[in-house]
Amino acid sequence: MSPEHGARRSQVVMVEPALTQLAKLTARETHRLDRAIVAISVNPELGTAVPGTLLRDYTDEIDGVRAIYYITALRTITIVAYVEA
Template sequence: MPPRPGPRRARIAFSDAAAKQLENITSEAEIHALDRALVVVSVAPDIGEPLPGHAAGPQLRQYTDEVERVRLLYWVTALRTVVVVAYIET
């Protein structure tokens, strides 16, 4: 019997601001911590808590990993296939 595939993961994309933040991360420990947080969000996009806002735009969410000390602000596309990271804090 062939192995069952794991959970489907959303693709990660970065806003221009988050991409600039990503360029400034040089510590290997911070990169590793960010990678772990991105995997969590890609597997379970609804894991973050919704941030208050208005209904005109996408629902902004916040995911915080207290152990790795990473905070992501992101939104998920309508079909839940892409997670757009708007802000990174390590």
């Protein structure tokens, strides 16, 4: 990878329950959540594995944000199932 290029991000997709939750957030909460989603897209391994599932649980204690997601087999798409801010 050349120095001018950063890490490749995965594409982030939100499923219906996450979209419904997102619609209820304020602009400030959405901004905080957006920062967390960008962090996950750059490094999908940030979250902790949920035992017995393919899900990962990411919590950013500083911004008060939580996202539950899973990563596709090719690691190019991160699917967010739940958000909280």
